[in-house]
Amino acid sequence: TVLVVDFGAQYAQLIARRVRECNVFSEIVPCTMPVEEMLAKRPKAIILSGGPASVYEDGAPSAPEGLLETGVPTLGICYGHQVMAQALGGVVENSDVAEYGRTDIEVIDGGVLLSGLPAKQPVWMSHRDHTSVAPEGFTVTARTAVTPVAAMENRERGLYGVQFHPEVVHTEHGMAVLRHFLFEAAGCRPNWTMLNIAEEAIEAIRAQVGGKRAICGLSGGVDSAVAAALVQRAIGSRLTCVFVDHGLLRKGEAEQVEKDFVAATGVQLHVVDAQERFLSALAGVTDPETKRKIIGREFIRVFEQAAREIVAAHSGEDDDVEFLVQGTLYPDVVESGGGTGAANIKSHHNVGGLPEDLKFKLVEPLRTLFKDEVRALGEQLGLPPEIVWRHPFPGPGLAIRIIGEVTRERLDILREADAIAREELSAAGLDRDIWQFPVVLLADVRSVGVQGDSRTYGHPVVLRPVTSEDAMTADWARLPYDLLQRISTRITNEVREINRVVVDITSKPPGTIEWE
Ligand code: XMP
Numbered sequence: 431t432v433l434v435v436d437f438g439a440q441y442a443q444l445i446a447r448r449v450r451e452c453n454v455f456s457e458i459v460p461c462t463m464p465v466e467e468m469l470a471k472r473p474k475a476i477i478l479s480g481g482p483a484s485v486y487e488d489g490a491p492s493a494p495e496g497l498l499e500t501g502v503p504t505l506g507i508c509y510g511h512q513v514m515a516q517a518l519g520g521v522v523e524n525s526d527v528a529e530y531g532r533t534d535i536e537v538i539d540g541g542v543l544l545s546g547l548p549a550k551q552p553v554w555m556s557h558r559d560h561t562s563v564a565p566e567g568f569t570v571t572a573r574t575a576v577t578p579v580a581a582m583e584n585r586e587r588g589l590y591g592v593q594f595h596p597e598v599v600h601t602e603h604g605m606a607v608l609r610h611f612l613f614e615a616a617g618c619r620p621n622w623t624m625l626n627i628a629e630e631a632i633e634a635i636r637a638q639v640g641g642k643r644a645i646c647g648l649s650g651g652v653d654s655a656v657a658a659a660l661v662q663r664a665i666g667s668r669l670t671c672v673f674v675d676h677g678l679l680r681k682g683e684a685e686q687v688e689k690d691f692v693a694a695t696g697v698q699l700h701v702v703d704a705q706e707r708f709l710s711a712l713a714g715v716t717d718p719e720t721k722r723k724i725i726g727r728e729f730i731r732v733f734e735q736a737a738r739e740i741v742a743a744h745s746g747e748d749d750d751v752e753f754l755v756q757g758t759l760y761p762d763v764v765e766s767g768g769g770t771g772a773a774n775i776k777s778h779h780n781v782g783g784l785p786e787d788l789k790f791k792l793v794e795p796l797r798t799l800f801k802d803e804v805r806a807l808g809e810q811l812g813l814p815p816e817i818v819w820r821h822p823f824p825g826p827g828l829a830i831r832i833i834g835e836v837t838r839e840r841l842d843i844l845r846e847a848d849a850i851a852r853e854e855l856s857a858a859g860l861d862r863d864i865w866q867f868p869v870v871l872l873a874d875v876r877s878v879g880v881q882g883d884s885r886t887y888g889h890p891v892v893l894r895p896v897t898s899e900d901a902m903t904a905d906w907a908r909l910p911y912d913l914l915q916r917i918s919t920r921i922t923n924e925v926r927e928i929n930r931v932v933v934d935i936t937s938k939p940p941g942t943i944e945w946e
Contacts, residue, residue, distance in 0.1 A: 432456040432618065433473040435463075437481030437491050437509050443764065445479055445507065445597045447800055448605065453620035454612055457798065458764055465496045475503045475616035478510025480595060484559050485512050485522050493517055503588035503616035505543075508557060511591035515579065518565035518589075527576050529555040532600055534574065541571040541583045543590055543610045553580075553594035553601040560593060590615060624810040627803075628660070631795045635664035639753050644793060645740055646755035647733055648673045648699075649825065650687050653757030653796060655817050656808040660795045661755050662697045663811070668749060670698045672736045674729060677705030677841065678827030681849040690814050700740060704732045712829060712836045718946030721836065725826040737790075754790035759804065761900060763797050801900070821866045822901065830946040834873035844871040846925045847891050854917045855895070855909075864907050865898035870934075870945045879929035881922075888929030891921060895933075896943055904938040 432449050434456055436442035442458045449456035456477075459468060468476070476497070483490040493513050498504065506514035516522045533555045537544050561579040564570050568589070572581035583590045590611060596604035612618040639661075646658045648671045661669050675684045684701075692699055711724050741751045796804055808818040828844050829836045848869040855867055870892040879886040893914070895907035918931040934941070 431471055431473055432475045432477060432612065432616075433468055433471060434458045434477045434479055435461050435468075435493075435497070435510070437461050437479050437513070438483065441480040441508070441595070441597065443761065443800075445477055447802075448597045448608055449477070449612065450622065450800075450803065451605070452609055452612055452618075453622045454618045455622040455798075461491045461494065463494065465494050465500065468494075468497070469500060469502075473502055474618045475505070475612060476500070477611075478504065478506040478513060480508030480510060480556070483509065484524070485509070485516050486524060486559070498589065501588065503611070504590065505611045505615075506589075506591040507597070508593060508595060511582075511593050512557075512559055512561055514589060514591045515561040515565055515582070518568075520561055520565035520568070520579070521563035522559055523562045525558060525560050525576065528558040529560075529574065529576050530557075531555065533576075533594070535572045535580045535594065536574065537572050539569055539571050541569060541581070541590075542585060542615045543583060543592065543607050544571050544581060545610065545614075547603045547606060551603055553596075553604070554598045555594050557593060561591070585615075588615065624803075624806050627799075628663075628807060628810050631660050632664045635661055635793060635795055638793060639665050639668070641668075641749055642753060643668045643670070643744055643749050643751040644753035644755050645669070645737055645751055645790075646671045648687055648691070649823075650679065650683050650820070651757070651823060652801075652808060652818060652820055653759060653804055654755075655691060655757075655813060656804050656811065657755050657757040657793075657795050658691075658697060659695050659808070659811045659813055661793060662695050667698055669755070670700055670740050670751075672700045672702065672733060672740070674702045674704055674732050674736070676708040676725065676729065676732075676827065677838075678708065678725070678829045678836075680823070680828065680852075681845045683823075686816060691817060694813050694817075700736055702732055702736050704728070707732070708829075709836070709838060714835060716835050718830060721829050721946065722826050725829060729825070752791055753793045755793045755795070757796050757804075758794045759796055760798055760800055819861055821861070821864070823866075824944055830944050831868055831870045832873050833870060833875075833945060840871060840873050843889070843925060843927050844869065844891070847871070847921045847928055850920045850924060851893060851917050854913060854920065858910070858913045860909070860913070863897070864895050864909075865901065865904065866894075866896055866943060867907075868894040868944060870894060871928075877930050879922075881929065886929045888927050890930040890932055891928050892945070893917065893931065893933045894943070894945070896938070898938075898943075901943060904943055906933075906935045906937055909933075 434442050434446045436458050446456045446458050512522045532552050535553050537549045560577040564579045564582040568582045568584045570579050570582050574580050581592045596607040648654050658671050673687050711728050805818050832840050851869050872890045876887050895909050896904040897907045898904035
């Protein structure tokens with residue numbers, strides 16, 4: 431493993447992903463972790479991440495005691511580079527001139543990290559302080575007009591530092607720098623492949639579940655599908671999947687889970703048709719948070735009931751149902767370890783909120799993976815592309831994309847419009863460039879239109895295509911005009927109740943991705 435020591439901000443996750451793209455496993459550890467604990471993980475290399483602090487600030491995070499004396503090859507990036515320089519007797523200065531964005535570095539001595547790369551190359555910088563004098567024993571390998579020590583290394587001690595960010599795409603040769611560090615400086619081997627990940631995960635699940643049974647809630651999303659497929663490979667028919675059809679799904683979704691997923695995996699599926707129940711619980715409700723709470727509550731009740739039935743059917747057998755499978759991903763694990771209480775913007779729900787008296791042990795085979803890795807794993811496991819590349823879809827479903835009361839008629843209208851938008855996006859070959867593409871029905875708004883010489887008084891829908899890395903932030907997607915036009919024409923022609931199509935051009939923040 432390669433440890434990425436997190437000094438704050440979002441840089442650490444990106445670095446960990448890039449290391450994994452080199453087929454080397456990496457994990458993120460907080461900079462407060464004692465060095466013995468880090469070494470217990472037997473790292474082949476250590477990377478010190480960037481961070482928002484200045485090494486001069488009171489309380490600025492520093493390298494844990496002894497981190498630079500472990501003998502494990504270590505690379506400091508940005509703030510990590512400054513921490514390294516300062517701790518070893520170099521000079522870090524508060525400079526008048528900051529460097530933000532694209533900057534050219536001049537390579538002085540290729541060293542290990544920059545060997546074979548152009549003498550002048552663009553990198554991404556984001557700093558105010560800089561290292562003006564490298565510690566004794568270090569060779570300065572690159573500088574910029576502003577930063578005298580843009581890169582440095584001490585091969586004997588296995589210590590390397592770069593002021594720029596090799597992990598961001600704007601650093602043209604960033605991946606080469608990382609590869610040089612991992613493979614040449616640290617002697618890592620590129621053996622972390624999807625095949626190995628799948629095999630190891632299946633082994634680990636077998637060891638954990640033993641001869642017992644497990645259940646898994648399927649949402650139709652890629653995470654629960656891949657988690658279920660892995661567990662199914664490991665324990666076969668001792669896994670039962672539960673799929674709750676709450677009637678708030680998109681067109682074709684229930685069929686996709688019932689047919690495609692079962693066909694690809696052979697999993698045992700327990701489908702609960704709870705459409706009536708959800709619709710009556712939602713009758714008359716317009717407030718977004720109330721909708722979310724009702725759906726979360728009903729979902730848990732239905733799921734719990736199904737789980738009880740499955741448990742009852744097998745209780746007393748040698749293979750009791752003891753385990754619940756969840757598609758928890760690495761960012762959730764890292765973020766919940768972060769400790770900082772984020773504000774409750776919206777009450778998200780998934781199967782996580784099961785009551786205490788339903789005691790299951792958790793199986794979380796995706797705990798160490800990022801979303802794109804989960805997709806690659808899904809492909810490795812032979813899941814169909816419609817499942818692997820499906821856009822994220824919220825648990826409360828179309829209910830939070832109908833602004834106003836949720837009724838069966840409104841759901842039908844939105845389902846049609848949504849299907850058209852998705853169909854056209856796929857036909858344009860843009861599925862994988864777009865993170866998500868909600869279509870929102872403004873059910874209580876009407877506007878005047880004209881169609882076939884007569885006046886119409888229909889509802890608008892909002893197209894909300896966004897690009898994103900992780901849904902924490904998002905940008906509105908610049909879809910081609912002719913695609914937008916095709917979607918607009920088809921929706922207004924084919925969905926009688928809709929006579930106007932608008933596009934949401936708000937980024938997140940300040941908007942959220944969903945409207946409710
Ligand atoms: P927002 O609207 O907060 O959404 O920008 C961020 C991401 O989360 C999804 N989302 C949910 N997912 N249960 C889920 O499983 C929920 O209750 C829920 N609400 C929002 C949203 O689709 C986007 O991907």
